[in-house]
Amino acid sequence: MFTGIIEAIGTISGIAAKGVDQSIRINTGKLSLSQLNRGDSIAVSGVCLSVVHIYDDGVATDLSAETLSRTTLSDLEIGRLVNLELALTPASRIGGHLVMGHVDGIGRVVERNNDGRCVRLSVKAPDALARYLSEKGSIGLDGVSLTVNGVRGGAFDVNLIPHTLVETTLGRLQRGHAVNLEVDIIARYLERLMAPQSAAQSEQGPITLEFLAEHGFIGDPTATSGDD
Numbered sequence: 001m002f003t004g005i006i007e008a009i010g011t012i013s014g015i016a017a018k019g020v021d022q023s024i025r026i027n028t029g030k031l032s033l034s035q036l037n038r039g040d041s042i043a044v045s046g047v048c049l050s051v052v053h054i055y056d057d058g059v060a061t062d063l064s065a066e067t068l069s070r071t072t073l074s075d076l077e078i079g080r081l082v083n084l085e086l087a088l089t090p091a092s093r094i095g096g097h098l099v100m101g102h103v104d105g106i107g108r109v110v111e112r113n114n115d116g117r118c119v120r121l122s123v124k125a126p127d128a129l130a131r132y133l134s135e136k137g138s139i140g141l142d143g144v145s146l147t148v149n150g151v152r153g154g155a156f157d158v159n160l161i162p163h164t165l166v167e168t169t170l171g172r173l174q175r176g177h178a179v180n181l182e183v184d185i186i187a188r189y190l191e192r193l194m195a196p197q198s199a200a201q202s203e204q205g206p207i208t209l210e211f212l213a214e215h216g217f218i219g220d221p222t223a224t225s226g227d228d
Contacts, residue, residue: 002101003093004143007031013078018062020068024062029084037051037054038054039051041087043087046083047067048087049067071180072106083170097184102182104129107123107141109123112174112175121173130153142180146160
């Protein structure tokens with residue numbers, strides 16, 4: 001679990017193909033590794049990954065085929081900058097919102113405008129995610145916790161303050177760039193809770209004696225004994 005408050009900007013320093021998977025090495029910059037252990041979680045541009053090796057200047061992680069197919073990490077190259085955040089501890093302040101590092105979809109920047117010392121971005125989300133967007137709700141953008149300032153169908157606006165522009169990779173985003181999106185976890189669970197009770201049942205319906213018999217678990221309950 002993360003908060004979407006970026007701790008450092010890292011740099012991709014190595015990429016190795018492992019069949020359909022990849023292994024990457026990240027120079028973690030100013031991120032403190034003193035309490036990091038192998039197997040711990042780290043959010044890399046909003047994607048929760050497991051640390052498989054720790055170096056003096058960074059870490060190595062694996063990217064599964066699932067991660068490569070659902071996030072922008074499939075486009076990584078040597079020298080690419082990434083947002084980094086270590087997982088929450090029980091004593092951590094939650095300065096942003098609860099972020100799981102499970103990317104819901106890939107959005108695309110459709111507009112960038114200066115707004116005083118800030119930058120206002122418009123991002124187009126996949127149609128399937130539009131229902132989770134709400135004005136003044138939360139959104140994770142490449143791992144950065146942001147407030148949604150406006151919604152127009154599947155497009156939404158966010159405001160990047162000077163600190164965010166300097167301390168994350170979002171200041172480098174331009175029109176056409178792809179970004180990892182994670183919707184607010186509360187919106188996801190609320191949708192499920194408000195769904196009809198029937199949604200919790202499998203498409204096949206409840207398990208019946210006939211179902212068990214059809215799949216060989218019991219004898220046919222409709223069969224009659226030869227003694228009748």
